[in-house]
Amino acid sequence: MPVRLIAADDWRPSSMTEHRLLELEREGLLRSRVSSLRPEWIAPAADHREPRPPKGYVVSFAKFHCHGLGSPLRCFMRALCHHYGVELQHFSPNAITAATVFAAVCEGYLGMMPHWDLWLHLYRGELFHAPVEPQG
């Protein structure tokens, strides 16, 4: 039976600045911004209280890249999005870790691309519930 989530979180304004994104780039966690017409990444404008990505962009989190989200994005991430019916921002940081570890085991130890049936055999999706403060 599907599980319904009662509460929904609002977006928090982003703390990511161009300086912080450049740091991630220097650490090798993001590709070089390169083009000014179609940069690899964009820091949110100060008036963006919630994401409003330009056409051709998705919303990502610094933590995702610290946890192994490759850039350019793996086809495996695309498969995960489509199978679970979600967008990139819906993954938790630990979900990114799980996918990265799985891909590393497949490619580094088993000598194959991430195997979809093996993924489904080993992993399941869970809906994360934010803790709800008791009222009264």
Added chain:
Amino acid sequence: MRAGCLNLVLKTGKAEKPREYIPVGLTSNHAGWDSQWFYLWNDDDLLPAYTGRLILEHPDHWRYGVV
């Protein structure tokens, strides 16, 4: 939830694979991660476009797969 609502976990429940894996705790502290968002170029439209939709349900197929 708008972000971070899908967790992917090993099937280690009693009904799935009892005692098959050694439990491992994740030590990272994710506090404040959801305020560190930015825009990332979507190479070749590889990923679904951002719509901002809420995930309100846990569909059954999130749990099942090849057994």
